[in-house]
Amino acid sequence: MEKMSTADYSRYKSAIQAANDTEDRDALRQIQKQLIAKYTLDNEDVKSLLKYFRFTV
Numbered sequence: 001m002e003k004m005s006t007a008d009y010s011r012y013k014s015a016i017q018a019a020n021d022t023e024d025r026d027a028l029r030q031i032q033k034q035l036i037a038k039y040t041l042d043n044e045d046v047k048s049l050l051k052y053f054r055f056t057v
Contacts, residue, residue, distance in 0.1 A: 002038060004045040012049050020054040029057040 004012075012031060019027035032053070035046045 004039055004043065009045055009049070013052060016049060016052045020052070023055065025055050025057050028053055028055060032057055 012035065015031055016028065019025075019031065032050065035043075035049060039046045041047070
């Protein structure tokens, strides 16, 4: 399992916040797929980032 860097965490968080602000569920879905594919759901950073999702995707 790959470890998420601080820079990657910040980029994902910013992308999630932008998608939330524009209510872009498709973007959120893509972000979710990328996070899970690259880091898996067992990763604590992924779990933390998924909590920022304002919408269910």
